[in-house]
Amino acid sequence: MKDIVLKNVKKSYQGNTVIENFDMMLEAGKITCLLGVSGVGKSTVLNIIGGLTTAEGSVAGIPESISYVFQETNLAPNLTVSGNLDFVLRAKIKSKEERGKMIAEVLEAVGLIEYADSYPCQLSIGMAQRISMARAFAYPSELILMDEPFRGLDIANKSKLIDYFLALWQKKGKTVLLVTHNIDEAVLLSDRIFMLSGKPAKITAQFNLSSDKTCRKLSDQDISEVFAKIYDTFAVGI
Amino acid sequence: MTKDKAKKILIRFSPLLTVALFLVLWYVAALAVNAEIIIPKPSLVFSDLIKLFTKAQFWTAIGGTLSRTFISFAISFGLALLLSVAGFLFHPLHRALSPLVTISRAIPTMSIILLSIIWLTSQTSPLLIACLIIFPIFYADFYSALHNLDSGLIDMAKLYKVKTGDIITRLYIPNILPSVLDSVRSGISLNVKIVIAAEVLAQTRQSMGNLMQVSRVMLDTAMLLAWTVAAIALSYCLELLVGLIKKYVVRWRRV
Structure with a gap:
């Protein structure tokens, strides 16, 4: 399993640049989160990594087989x-x-x-x-791309799904890219959080979280600190 | 008996009540008119129908009409399926076909019948007429069934690199089948109606339509109505058959 590295990636649709100077690394076997407001270009990044769309710049280390968890269950x-x-x-x-x-x-x-x-x-x-x-x-597969997988779920179902997700991830040890606009999900599940914002969008901040994900709580000091920093960054961005 | 139970019984038997009411109204009208040539009593019509059952001519006519229905149905179904899939995969073909489909839908049925009687024989014209009327309905229904299939499912299958054969047999076919069978169910009785109408005008030998026409010429209204009841029963049986197929094929919709 290799790290996935995106360097200086740029993507435009009909002359409109969605992302530019985009650098991100997905560490093998870790959960990386791409956090940003709706419509900022998170799904574009997901589509570039998933090979659904092409982009300028360098994208290296993409495995041949990729799994997906969509917003819709698509069963x-x-x-x-x-x-x-x-x-x-x-x-x-x-x-x-x-x-x-x-x-x-x-x-x-x-x-x-x-x-x-x-x-x-x-x-x-x-x-x-x-x-x-x-x-x-x-x-x-070696990589799982997750596009807002907890959207539309109530707190109880979300919490249950997060537990099952972490248990499966620990067992299978796959590289995960979680795309979300929800700060709770980002801080509870990720090893590293990349914040995507601006127009064209680029990575404006990143945070590392090293505590054990299976027993993280929003009230933990390190988690609440990162939460507050992200929240403030969001507020400035908006 | 609870209110709910009474409601359930009413819902279950309401179609039978409608038929009974219709028969009563028919009987009352026959009594009021008191002329068998205009409105014969239901009992006379049903006794004529029973007489028909014993005649070889009846079964030959049913066989002839049924075979024309099946042939025209098979041609319309096959062509519509083939072209809707081709049109779905290659959009310019769908665009190219759309004026033809629109014209076929808009053209008066009677024009098609009269023209085909001029151009074709009395045996083959019902086939062409039924095909021209049924095909555009099937084509439009099949195309929209394909078009309306959840694109998320197809995207998911492609992202997971599922084989094309599996996508066709496990996603496309089972998911469009309910709409296709709904279309077939309503199309098959329309097909019977069109074939009989064409048989009446083309005077097709060994056909229900021709024997209906003979009854009309002989002013035998009871017999004409007996043939009508037979035609309704035939359509109902075919619809029932398609309904049973649908029930079996799309079991997953009933869970």
Whole structure:
């Protein structure tokens, strides 16, 4: 697993520059957060790393296989929960038995093994997002791109999803890029936070967090300090 | 009996009540008019229908009309499916087809029937007529089913590098199937109606339409209505069949 490095990246759409002089490094096996207000260009960065769009500058270390967790769960309504996971694994893993084992393992990890034969319409939004996350971790990839995965969830579901996410991440050890506008999520989950702002957008601040993510609280001194700094930076930016 | 239970029973039996009410009104109208040539009593129509069942001519006519319905249906369905997929994948083709589809939808049914009678034989004109009327409906429905498929699902499949074959068989087909079967369900009874109308005017041999026309010429209104009831039953059976297929194929929608 290699670090992913973006250097002096620039992206324009129809003459309108969205990001410029953009430098960022995703450390292998760590959770990096790209934090910024809505519409600043976070998804553009995600699309560049995911290979969905091209950009000027240097982008190095992108692995061949990437997993995604979207804002929408994007579960096929005609497939069961295990069918949805099997759908993305089929091209990568030939053995049905092996796929079955992997699916059972991740469903167990997100506490939804008993829903393996249920259809997405039988799940709550929180449960569906857990399946979407399980799919990303089950898929044999080195990098997970997460685009506002906790959006639309209530506090209880969000907190549960964060716990399951951290447990899976510890088990699988993948590199994660979390894109969000939510400071809570950024400080609770990340090893490093990059703040994206301005027009064209660029990295305006970065913060490192070294405490154990599994037992972080917003009230922890280091976390609340970083939170306050980010909040102030946001306020100045706005 | 609780209020809810009574409501459920009413909902369940309301179609039967409507049929019963219709029969009562029909009977009252027949009594009021008191002329079998204008409105025969329902009992006479149903006894004529039972007589029809025993005649080989009835079954030959049903077979003929059904085969024309199936052939025209298969042609319209196949062509609409093929062209809607091609139009979906290659948008200029969809744009190129849209005037043809609009014209086919707007052209008066009677013009198509009369022209096809001039151009074709009495056996083949019902096929062309049904195809020209059913095809644009199927094409528009199939195209919009493809177009309205959740693009997020397709993006997800592409990002996860799912094989194209799996995307087609596990995403596209199962997700457009409910809309396609809905379209087929309403299209099949329209198809029966159009084929019979064309058979009446083209005087197609071995057809329900031709025997309806014969009943009209003979001023046998009861027999004409008996054929009408048979046509309704035929459409209903075909719709029921498609409904059962849909119920089986899209089980996931009912969970």
